[in-house]
Amino acid sequence: MTTTQQVKSPSVSSKSKSKFGVLALIFLSVVINYMDRTNISVAAQAISDDLELSKVQMGIIFSAFAWTYSIMQIPGGMLVDSVRIRLLYPFILVAWSAATIVQGLLSSFSAVVGCRMAIGFFEAPSYPANNKIVTQWFAEQERAGAIAVYTSGQFIGLAFLMPVLAIIQQWFGWRGLFFISGGIGIIWAGVWYLLYRDPVTQDETPAANGNKPDVNAQLSRHSAPSNDEQNTTPIASHAQATANWNNLKIAFSNRKLWGIYIGQFCLGGTLIFFLTWFPTYLAEYRGLSxxxxxxxxxxxxxxxxxxxLLSGFVSDWLVRKGVSNEVARKTPIILGLLLSSSVIFANYVESTQWVTFFxxxxFFGNGLASINWVFVSLIAPKHMVGLVGxxxxxxxxxxxxxxxxxxxYLAKDGDFKPALVLVACLALIGLCSYIFLVGKVEQIQMPDIDENGAVLPDTHDANTSSTSTSTGGA
Structure with a gap:
């Protein structure tokens, strides 16, 4: 018994350290992900001048990424539930980075649109994968903080990258910008494969350690993932249930889920303005170099x-103090969406300082509300985290x-005021969605279903419910 305890304790300590290394990997992957999404916005004016494109055409180019990105979200979520993350993530990294490089070789509107669609196609599984990794590695009371850290990569990364990307473009042109961005992603794919390990990997064998099964059980209890979240030796009925069309029906018929879906759409409306049109707004409408x-x-x-970051860590702190999910999780999102609607005040000021302030x-409000991914693991049925994601x-x-x-279209004559009104309205709609549709934050319960649609006996421990706050105050 003493020997077993001596083996378990260092392993759990190692797990605690490893999960923060995993979080660092996700963070840097998100930085690269958003670099390849948004470098087009930095290059937009140069591309528009070089290829003689109108604002409507540029709007289509900005949008093209999302055509395939959106369509592939559900298949991507299913893929995340069935393929090991260590193999999947490097593959999609190389694929979207290669498409980014090809983007720098193109000289026609239709070709650029096609390339943006390819980038969206291969980036689609990335965020469901990020959420799956956090669900596997972090206990429920830690997840909002973990999600906040990796989500912050899309903001802090671009905060420092925007000036850097502008300098790269000034030195190497817009084509060079795409070559360098894509090259970084391909290098990072190799780093990811070398450093990342699933929580319990298939290549681990009992021969490596006589106490390995006990250690793995301890690690599983330490991170408190549900049974379906183990990425090895999955129970057949779980995999079948995930792919079952009955699950897809549940995913699109539940009021709570539609509450977070609409909220994500509205939150994305603010984000996409900053990721696409914002540099053009500053350069053309506000006259900055x-x-x-x-x-x-x-x-x-x-x-x-x-x-x-403020939202994530304060939210987790409140959960550990025993505050309900309705307060700890929803308040930052509601407050954030309310602040996001203040974008409309930029229409009534002239100085660069006041425009920047509003x-x-x-965007502070948008960041405050960006822990909304935590609602996927809090509300989704246990075997549908990837699908609902x-x-x-x-x-x-x-x-x-x-x-x-x-x-x-709204800004085709050079006036961005109607566009900012649109962004403000979306924020207010998202606020109402979380207040009136999401309601009480609790996990949707559903039975296991086999490939024929038959209900299987319930063998799950009720204590694994993600909505329980009993794990929060230790």
Whole structure:
């Protein structure tokens, strides 16, 4: 018994350290992910001039990424539930990075649109995968903080990258910008494969350690994932249930799920403005130079970074103190969406300082609300985390399909005021969705179903419910 305890304790300590290394990997992957999504916005004016494109055409280019990204969210979520993350993530990294490089070789509107669609196609499984990794590695009371950390990568990364990308473009042109961005992603894919390990890997054998089964059980209890979240030797009925069309029906018929879907769409409306049209807004409508645009554009991203970290860690702290999920999880999102609606005040000021202030408050609010991914694991049925994550990101991705094109039409005469009104309205709709549709934060219960649609006996421990806050105050 003493020997077993001596083996278990260091393993659990190692697990605790490893999960923060895993979080660092996700964070840097998100930075690269968003770099390849948004480098087009930095290059937009140069591409528009070089290829002689209109604002409506640029809106279509901005939107093209989301066409395939949205469509592939549900298949991507299913893929995440069935393929080992260690193999899947490097593959999609190489694929979207290669498409980014090819983007720098193109000279026609239709070819650029096609390339943006390819990038969206291969990036689609990334966020369901991120959420799955956090669900596997972190206990429920730690997940909002973990999600906040990796989500902050899209803000802090771009805050520092916006000026850097602007400088790269100034030195190497817009084509060089895509070559360098894509090359970084391919290198990172190799790093990911070398460093990442699933919580319990298939290549571990009992021969390596006589006490391995006991250690794995202890590690499983330490991170408190549900049974279906183990990425090895999955129970057949779980895999079958995930792919079953009955689950898809549940994913699109539940009121709570539609509450978070609509909220994600509206939250994405603000985000996509900053990821696509924001540099053009500063350069053309506010008259800033290309280099100044890069530096001014970084300030709202820093604000969003502060918002998402504040939201995540305060939310987890409240859960550990025994505060209900309705308060601990929903309050930051509701407050964040309310602050995001302040973008409309930028229409009534002239100075760059005040414009920057209101846009920073807007994006701070967007960051504050960006822990909304935590609701996927809190509300989704236990065996549908990947599928619901895919649906969640699919609906959210539709904002990236529609909002850039809508802004292109609204601003085609050079006036961005109607576009900012649109962004403010979306934020208020999202706020109402969380208040009136999501309701009480609790996990949706459903039975296991075999491939024929028959209900299987319930063999799950009720104590694994993600809605329980009993794990929060230790």
């Amino acid at each position: 290309e280099l100044n645009t890069g530096f001014v554009a970084s300030i709202p991203f820093l604000a969003a970074f502060c918002g998402v 846009l920073s408050v807007t 895919g649906c969640f990101n699919f609906i959210g991705g539709l904002s990236a399909v529609t909002v850039p094109i809508a802004i292109g």
